[in-house]
Amino acid sequence: MLNNKNYRDQFPGLHQEVHGKPLVYLDNAATAQRPQVVIDAINDYYVNHNANIHRGVHSLSESATDLYENARKSLAKLLNAPSEKDLIFVRGCTEAVNLVAQTFVRSRVQKGDEILISHLEHHSNIVPWQLLCEQTGAVLKVIPMNDAGELCLEQLDDLLTDKTKFMSVVHVSNALGTINPVKEMVAKAHAKGVPVMLDGAQATPHLKVDVQDLDCDFYTVSGHKMYGPTGSGVLYGKAEHLEAMPPYHGGGEMISKVTFESTVYNAVPAKFEAGTPNIAGGIGLGAAAEFMMSIGLENIEQRDAELKSYAEQALLTVPGLRLVGNAKHKSPVFSFVIDGIHAHDIGTIIDHHGVAIRTGHHCTMPIFQYFGLAGSCRASFAFYNTEAEVDVLVGALKKAIAMFE
Amino acid sequence: MTDLNKLYKQTILEHNRNPRNFGKPESWTHHAEGLNAICGDLVNVYLTIEEDVISSIAYDGESCAISMASASMMTEFIKNRTVKDALEKFELFCQLMAKGSDVKHIDDLAALNHLVTVKKFPSRIKSATLCWHAMAAAINGQATATTE
Numbered sequence: 001m002l003n004n005k006n007y008r009d010q011f012p013g014l015h016q017e018v019h020g021k022p023l024v025y026l027d028n029a030a031t032a033q034r035p036q037v038v039i040d041a042i043n044d045y046y047v048n049h050n051a052n053i054h055r056g057v058h059s060l061s062e063s064a065t066d067l068y069e070n071a072r073k074s075l076a077k078l079l080n081a082p083s084e085k086d087l088i089f090v091r092g093c094t095e096a097v098n099l100v101a102q103t104f105v106r107s108r109v110q111k112g113d114e115i116l117i118s119h120l121e122h123h124s125n126i127v128p129w130q131l132l133c134e135q136t137g138a139v140l141k142v143i144p145m146n147d148a149g150e151l152c153l154e155q156l157d158d159l160l161t162d163k164t165k166f167m168s169v170v171h172v173s174n175a176l177g178t179i180n181p182v183k184e185m186v187a188k189a190h191a192k193g194v195p196v197m198l199d200g201a202q203a204t205p206h207l208k209v210d211v212q213d214l215d216c217d218f219y220t221v222s223g224h225k226m227y228g229p230t231g232s233g234v235l236y237g238k239a240e241h242l243e244a245m246p247p248y249h250g251g252g253e254m255i256s257k258v259t260f261e262s263t264v265y266n267a268v269p270a271k272f273e274a275g276t277p278n279i280a281g282g283i284g285l286g287a288a289a290e291f292m293m294s295i296g297l298e299n300i301e302q303r304d305a306e307l308k309s310y311a312e313q314a315l316l317t318v319p320g321l322r323l324v325g326n327a328k329h330k331s332p333v334f335s336f337v338i339d340g341i342h343a344h345d346i347g348t349i350i351d352h353h354g355v356a357i358r359t360g361h362h363c364t365m366p367i368f369q370y371f372g373l374a375g376s377c378r379a380s381f382a383f384y385n386t387e388a389e390v391d392v393l394v395g396a397l398k399k400a401i402a403m404f405e
Numbered sequence: 406m407t408d409l410n411k412l413y414k415q416t417i418l419e420h421n422r423n424p425r426n427f428g429k430p431e432s433w434t435h436h437a438e439g440l441n442a443i444c445g446d447l448v449n450v451y452l453t454i455e456e457d458v459i460s461s462i463a464y465d466g467e468s469c470a471i472s473m474a475s476a477s478m479m480t481e482f483i484k485n486r487t488v489k490d491a492l493e494k495f496e497l498f499c500q501l502m503a504k505g506s507d508v509k510h511i512d513d514l515a516a517l518n519h520l521v522t523v524k525k526f527p528s529r530i531k532s533a534t535l536c537w538h539a540m541a542a543a544i545n546g547q548a549t550a551t552t553e
């Protein structure tokens with residue numbers, strides 16, 4: 001059992017006041033708060049190990065390199081990747097998708113080929129494919145969704161054609177919380193010979209992710225959503241793909257020999273990590289991965305389930321509130337609208353009660369076009385949130401409604 | 406009453422309940438769409454300009470109460486002014502609402518001064534100014550306006 005109180009104490013950002021009220025932070029899907037161990041790991045690098053990595057023979061450079069490479073190992077453990085060499089450090093999921101689109105997929109698609117995504121995608125898993133389609137003449141296809149916010153998987157087999165060259169789908173929806181049956185989807189795609197990338201931005205903060213069990217070809221991780229630093233993340237790729245892929249950015253570090261005539265690229269993963277990386281970010285992300293494993297993903301999953309059922313029941317007591325998306329498998333993310341009150345007004349009013357939620361389209365405009373809405377309010381929970389905070393949210397929503405009466 | 410309560414109770418909600426000049430008119434001479442991409446706010450402003458006078462002005466759209474109330478107030482305030490006067494008032498309104506400025510009141514803006522409280526919620530200032538940018542764009546013959 002997870003001792004919620006102890007874990008809350010490890011997140012300094014949770015203990016502050018907003019407009020004179022204790023902060024109730026329910027915008028975790030936008031970015032999570034960071035535990036002290038992550039902040040300490042970043043600080044420790046800058047104070048005690050500050051040096052560039054992979055290029056110095058001096059002691060500081062060596063210890064910085066060790067910290068960075070150990071972080072890669074921690075992430076490999078978190079994702080159960082076969083080797084830490086299968087992980088590329090990136091700025092976040094957005095960069096990971098662009099990297100795969102412009103290297104692996106670009107070298108495989110021709111005019112008329114198809115890329116398959118889903119209706120639940122974040123803009124970061126739509127726009128890079130549209131760019132690729134513009135460059136290559138490939139066509140973007142979309143797995144539809146239903147009123148519950150679940151993907152229509154019975155259509156997947158038909159959507160996977162002999163023209164489909166790649167499928168990229170979100171593991172957990174940031175807007176609705178839907179958990180997609182990605183293992184099954186990967187199997188279906190593989191049966192047609194289609195490689196698959198999964199957007200894990202909202203999955204790693206909540207679920208035990210095993211990339212070998214999922215058998216996905218690529219998996220993206222966003223550091224700042226899983227209690228790590230902003231501008232950090234990793235891309236997992238199957239070793240054979242990473243070996244075969246052309247590099248993404250050119251520069252230092254990704255080479256083993258440069259002359260003006262030609263360049264020999266460095267081995268994976270360095271081949272994809274041009275320039276000085278976000279060293280402190282990578283180290284902080286490693287600390288976040290260790291922190292999550294020390295809590296235990298099964299404990300986090302259990303706590304999520306408790307919070308989800310409490311919050312769902314509590315929200316449904318708010319008059320005029322309608323939940324958007326009610327997938328059977330869902331993470332503790334609630335999108336909702338309230339009759340007659342625009343989401344931004346609700347957001348501003350409940351901020352005055354210390355409650356931070358997100359309002360708008362959550363970078364998933366097609367989802368809201370489906371529902372005929374301009375956007376929603378979204379309360380997204382982390383394991384450190386409490387039932388008492390749910391009550392504050394509900395109370396604040398009721399006060400907002402009263403103001404409009 | 407808190408600032409927020411005051412803002413909504415005394416100004417915003419009155420205009421939300423009784424919006425002035427709301428709805429797409431049958432005809433107009435100038436139109437622009439105001440778009441706030443981050444918030445998803447959308448306001449259309451329709452003007453009929455006859456001999457340099459804004460003889461009618463209307464708006465519609467989909468956005469928050471602050472943005473809708475501001476548009477309602479703007480149309481009431483701008484109607485029957487000359488184009489030059491309207492653009493001058495746009496400049497003044499921008500000065501009143503500028504993020505971080507300590508301007509609290511501008512006589513020439515009359516009832517619009519009530520909206521100054523929005524400045525206390527900096528993320529919402531653009532909601533209040535969007536319709537004004539759309540009006541200026543319409544006058545200047547631009548199809549769309551943003552608050553960026």
Ligand SMILES: Cc1ncc(COP(=O)(O)O)c(C=O)c1O
Pocket residue numbers: 029030091092093094095122124125170172173174199201202221222223224233363
């Ligand atoms: C589902 C999903 N995918 C991708 C992203 C983008 O991730 P990042 O901020 O790491 O680029 C987000 C975050 O907003 C997200 O929620």
